[in-house]
Amino acid sequence: MDERAALAMVGRHLPAAGDDCAVVDGQVLTTDMLHETTDFPAGTTRYTAGWRAVGASLSDVAAMGAAATAAVAVYGAPSFDADELTAFVDGASDVCERVDAEYVGGDLDGHDEFTVATTGLGRTDDPVRRSGANVGDVVCVTGSLGRSGAALRLFDRGDTERANELFRFEPRVAAGRALAGTATAMMDSSDGLARSLHQLSEAADCGFAVDSPLPIDDSVDEVADGEDERLELGAFFGEDFELVCTIPEQAVERAREVTPCALTPIGTVTDGGVTLDGEPLPDRGYSH
8 A cells, every 4th residue: 555545544543643743631743764865865865864854743733723842863873983973863853843853863774775754843832734724715835835845856956055054954843833823724735735635635625716916936047848747846846845825714814924934825715625726736746
């Protein structure tokens, strides 16, 4: 079975699963695993790997509308190089500092390829679930889409400095906190905008009518060969770690004012189906 089928099977045994984080007594927690062959293209620095791996878990904390508190990581590799390990810790620490959290260590283990397992912790008394979207709400997305897809193209071209820069995203913890209490549903876009909309649709038993233009990052225009590839990188590639949320129509302008990054309305919540410009939007996105 593929990753989604495996998650669905696990979910049948764990009824509380299904959001970006588990919620336990006011704390949220999440864990992620990243591998060199699937998540860190050739040219990814250990600093970027530390930032990105820990940032992925902090993004899940953000999606719950929680304040991030701490993160830990398991670092596995065939051998341990002092410079690489130091760079990894620096990247992990810096991304935590960016969101007012603390990197508090983890574990080391031998492994046949560079692999990182991270855990992020946060706190909230009122988590934002995926299941609360209502028909008529406005669907919005923070920041811009396609940075990671553009980075992968640049890694392939050997422009590793620019690619590493794009790979180091800012977890939207501050935006998640600003949206908490207003957003009716929220998740991060690690699997891509299209798949995120389908996941929200399933969780809330609703649909989405999304319209162009989408907030696609300027970096995509540096690498995309035409509009089809631009849409592919912006809507389907994933790994951008932005927030996708639904907001009551009357609260959108206020939400845009208080969110400390761009918050772009892209469509509305409907009774069923997920469309882009009136055409079905495929349930396709990033898979490990």
